[in-house]
Amino acid sequence: MATARRKPRVVEVEEAEVPAAQLLQLYRDMLLIRRFEEKAGQMYGMGLIGGFCHLYIGQEAVVVGMQSETIEGDSVVTSYRDHGHMLACGMDPKGVMAELTGRRTGYSKGKGGSMHMFSREKRFYGGHGIVAAQVPIGTGLAFSHRYNEDGHVCLTYLGDGAINQGQVYESFNMAALWKLPVVYVIENNRYGMGTSVARASASQDLFTRAQPYGIPAQQVDGMNILAVKAAAEVAIKHARSGAGPYVLEMMTYRYRGHSMSDPAKYRSKDEVNRMRAEHDCIDQARKRLIDGNMSDENALKAIDKEVKDIVAAAAQFAQDSPEPDPSELWTDILK
Amino acid sequence: MPVEILMPALSPTMTEGKISKWLKQEGDSVKSGDVLAEIETDKATMEVEAVDEGILAKIVVPEGTDHVAVNTPIGLIAGEDEDAAEVARSGASPTQPKSTPAQEAPVEQVAATKPQTKAPAAPASPHVAPEPELEWTGKTEMMTVREALRDAMAEEMRRDKSVFLMGEEVGEYQGAYKVSQGLLQEFGNRRVVDTPITEHGFAGLGVGAGFGGLKPIVEFMTFNFAMQAMDQIINSAAKTLYMSGGQMGCPIVFRGPNGIASRVAAQHSQCYASWYAHVPGLKVVAPYTGADFKGLLKSAIRDPNPVIFLEHELLYGSSFEVPVDGDYIVPIGKARVARKGDAVTIVAFSRSVMLAMEAAEALAADGISAEVIDLRSIRPLDIETIVASVKKTNRIVTIEEGWAAMGIGSEIAALIMENAFDWLDAPLRRVAGKDVPLPYAANLEQLAIPQVADVVAAVKEVTYR
Numbered sequence: 019m020a021t022a023r024r025k026p027r028v029v030e031v032e033e034a035e036v037p038a039a040q041l042l043q044l045y046r047d048m049l050l051i052r053r054f055e056e057k058a059g060q061m062y063g064m065g066l067i068g069g070f071c072h073l074y075i076g077q078e079a080v081v082v083g084m085q086s087e088t089i090e091g092d093s094v095v096t097s098y099r100d101h102g103h104m105l106a107c108g109m110d111p112k113g114v115m116a117e118l119t120g121r122r123t124g125y126s127k128g129k130g131g132s133m134h135m136f137s138r139e140k141r142f143y144g145g146h147g148i149v150a151a152q153v154p155i156g157t158g159l160a161f162s163h164r165y166n167e168d169g170h171v172c173l174t175y176l177g178d179g180a181i182n183q184g185q186v187y188e189s190f191n192m193a194a195l196w197k198l199p200v201v202y203v204i205e206n207n208r209y210g211m212g213t214s215v216a217r218a219s220a221s222q223d224l225f226t227r228a229q230p231y232g233i234p235a236q237q238v239d240g241m242n243i244l245a246v247k248a249a250a251e252v253a254i255k256h257a258r259s260g261a262g263p264y265v266l267e268m269m270t271y272r273y274r275g276h277s278m279s280d281p282a283k284y285r286s287k288d289e290v291n292r293m294r295a296e297h298d299c300i301d302q303a304r305k306r307l308i309d310g311n312m313s314d315e316n317a318l319k320a321i322d323k324e325v326k327d328i329v330a331a332a333a334q335f336a337q338d339s340p341e342p343d344p345s346e347l348w349t350d351i352l353k
Numbered sequence: 354m355p356v357e358i359l360m361p362a363l364s365p366t367m368t369e370g371k372i373s374k375w376l377k378q379e380g381d382s383v384k385s386g387d388v389l390a391e392i393e394t395d396k397a398t399m400e401v402e403a404v405d406e407g408i409l410a411k412i413v414v415p416e417g418t419d420h421v422a423v424n425t426p427i428g429l430i431a432g433e434d435e436d437a438a439e440v441a442r443s444g445a446s447p448t449q450p451k452s453t454p455a456q457e458a459p460v461e462q463v464a465a466t467k468p469q470t471k472a473p474a475a476p477a478s479p480h481v482a483p484e485p486e487l488e489w490t491g492k493t494e495m496m497t498v499r500e501a502l503r504d505a506m507a508e509e510m511r512r513d514k515s516v517f518l519m520g521e522e523v524g525e526y527q528g529a530y531k532v533s534q535g536l537l538q539e540f541g542n543r544r545v546v547d548t549p550i551t552e553h554g555f556a557g558l559g560v561g562a563g564f565g566g567l568k569p570i571v572e573f574m575t576f577n578f579a580m581q582a583m584d585q586i587i588n589s590a591a592k593t594l595y596m597s598g599g600q601m602g603c604p605i606v607f608r609g610p611n612g613i614a615s616r617v618a619a620q621h622s623q624c625y626a627s628w629y630a631h632v633p634g635l636k637v638v639a640p641y642t643g644a645d646f647k648g649l650l651k652s653a654i655r656d657p658n659p660v661i662f663l664e665h666e667l668l669y670g671s672s673f674e675v676p677v678d679g680d681y682i683v684p685i686g687k688a689r690v691a692r693k694g695d696a697v698t699i700v701a702f703s704r705s706v707m708l709a710m711e712a713a714e715a716l717a718a719d720g721i722s723a724e725v726i727d728l729r730s731i732r733p734l735d736i737e738t739i740v741a742s743v744k745k746t747n748r749i750v751t752i753e754e755g756w757a758a759m760g761i762g763s764e765i766a767a768l769i770m771e772n773a774f775d776w777l778d779a780p781l782r783r784v785a786g787k788d789v790p791l792p793y794a795a796n797l798e799q800l801a802i803p804q805v806a807d808v809v810a811a812v813k814e815v816t817y818r
Binding site: 057068069125127129147151156157158160163166189273279281283294 | 359361362363364365385386394396397398399401402404423424472473475476517543548549551553554555556557558559560561562563564565566567584585588589593594595596597598599600601602633634636657658
């Protein structure tokens, strides 16, 4: 039987060439997500965050690289592992953290929680808790872009666990049929909850699922921010040109459990440690910055501090804010 | 300043746990992400990672200790510029200043939120019925329900460029039931979109388009097929306004024939009114007359909320006088008194109104004056109109094609208990589809669905005749 240790097959793509300032920005954006998620994990441990809480630690390069190639007005939708996406869309860490703690200053006034946040302003359309339900929704957002001829694209993120849901293929079909401006980003972190891709998917190169629909697709090293960025540029350009959808399979890895209460017995510690030690997206970017003389320890330390302060302020805000007023129980049911 | 490591809650239900193993020892340096210890929760053994960097200065709770309450300090981390030995000596004193804001988690505050405050009462009347539409004195025209629906869509599409129609066979084929006849020719394939047979997909696509600012009309060839799309309708369309704290909302109409048809057996004959009416965040409409089909569909398209618009295959060819004015609309949430009477109230919706009217006619011949209420809207339900009628007649019969169990009649029964118990002179009776999957054989089918005679019999029961 196939085991979970199967090495991901990554088609090498070219890396984007970016100036130092841009790589520093990418590094900072990834670090913000990392520190934010660590803090969220800690606050969950303290009982300040309840329910389900799915952390993005390890996968930061995917959303940061993808979003770095979007323009204002492009839309984004994802599943419930969504904190990183919100930060990468420019949403306020305070509002995100306050939603995690269920406070009135949260993005959903405390009524959505970790899995359900939105920002019309940033064109972030959730935050959806049903595996793969965001895929037709993202396809519909793309439909609205095409209908309005506004030149925008929708980035629709899904996990390897979602890839076997029927509605993904219903969406691929319609997007290809109508040439909708959508980029489907499969974040293949190798486990749908506790089930490895090998145990769930008859064909394990998930990007090939796009082929029957004639959708161009590519597998990308999702731990390498510059590879993600290069692939994002190609895919988004394709979708924006009116040529139809594009599928990217990002080979990535989550360090933490599926949710906070996952003891992660389905994979070895060695596997996790190896990924962290050898492939960590932030370490790689940091090394590149130092080795390439694009930055120095002091500058990176300053970024570390800036990020830590933002996260600390968000955590404080999320604890100081009051809970929703009881009257909110009855609001926002109908417009 | 040193940072306390607190015993973490590692599942939503964990209140205490056991420190099975320390993986870092006193004096070890730690950086964020390092595994510090293994902890047994109520569910599993979990690893605890460091969030802060520094030196593990002191292990406060040794490994092997069980029943350690969540949020108890279990260790101390000294910062880079601190003397770990000094930190260790000072210990985890409760007066120790805590370093990061998160560490200062007001545990008491969390606890304080636990005792549930009493839920506020629902708004006095969760639904205040809108004013009834004015009696239409303008021009009308005899037309079929099918034509009334088509005109409603065409008028709204002319009025608002963001309205579009999508579904199976709505365009080239001109509608599986010819409801969308001529729309493709007038509006083109950008706004009249033929979909593949892919209900789950196009319902979700419609919801996304609604989030994106469009106003989709999603036609299901019949509501039986909408079962495939139930998740998108309920989890995505109905709940997102609430889950987003009012930011999002989805202006969308899901429409198509609902209820019994003719000899098409169990999978193609079913009433979904109570299924959708169960869900907060949806409006559910099921008209009977041509004028109501037109006026309510126009209201539904203009409504900023998801609306389930239940049509009826057996009514598409029925003709009614219908206002031809483009401004004619019927408010959602208001029942219509279809016939006045004072001896019994018959409540019906959709095609069942026809049975009610025929039964009322037959009862009149027997000297029983029945008042017929056409609900038109199932959610919000116009309970005021029903209660006002029951206070006059003191007797009530409900009709629906769906199964009685947990149905619309059951809901009305409950509401009458709560709002008009003292006015009842007889128990409410429900006339409903029999509690079986709808059979194919002509005789069995007729036995399974409500008939005029069933309504007459039920009325005679509640009037003790």
